[in-house]
Amino acid sequence: MEGEDSTTLNIDQFETMFRRNHQFLCAVAMQYVHDQFAAEDMVQDFFIDFWQRRHTIQLTTGFEAYARRAVKYKCIDFLRKSAVTEKRNSMLAALEEEQEHHDEQEYNEIRHQRYIKIVELIQKLPENRQNIFIMHAVDKMSYAEIAKKQNISINTVKTQLSRAYSALRNHAILVFIAFSSLSGRF
Incomplete structure (x- = not known):
């Protein structure tokens, strides 16, 4: 052309x-x-x-x-x-990775604080109830095994566990609400 x-x-x-x-x-x-x-x-x-x-x-x-x-x-x-x-x-990916790391650290800190609170709540239970709860929840022992080891009836084990779970549940709800307002995510 x-x-x-x-x-x-x-x-x-x-x-x-x-x-x-x-x-x-x-x-x-x-x-x-x-x-x-x-x-x-x-x-x-x-x-x-x-x-x-x-x-x-x-x-x-x-x-x-x-x-x-x-x-x-x-x-x-x-x-x-x-x-x-x-x-x-690249910059956005780096920022996102940094934010994810920060969020993960924050989440782990909140989980750790919850764990500490739960341990504190368990420690506030009466000693007998605390021992029965730990044998059941942590050691995964059956009612019969706990009753035999503690030399108590199975109904006593059931009653103590029911009271332990009730006390923990009531206090755990308050702990959960407190941590939820702090983290804003749960």
Whole structure:
């Protein structure tokens, strides 16, 4: 199209230019972006832009030189935007990882404080009830095993466990509410 005025470009001429130069321009773009799909996108964007601005573009060189330069600049712009996006994504990933680590530490601290409170509540139980509770909840002993070991009836074991769980449940609800308001997550 060298020497031709681009304002007289019709669709048939444009299609001929496209077919004649598409592969060459994709190769030019590949030298910059090293990605076939991105290269094809750059070339397609160039041709769309060229068609839309065909009435205002004044070619001072041949079409191939103009197109090569335009595709080159489109690729450079694409690479700049990709680098900025990649840098932002890296920064966001680092911030998210830091926040997750902080949240995990906070969660573990709250769990630890709850554990301490539960241990304190268990320690406030009467000694006999506390021993029966620990044998059942921690040592996983059956009612019969506890009754035999403590030399008490199974009904006494059931009563003591019921009272222990009731006391712990009542106090644990208060502990849970206190920690929930602190953490804002539970």
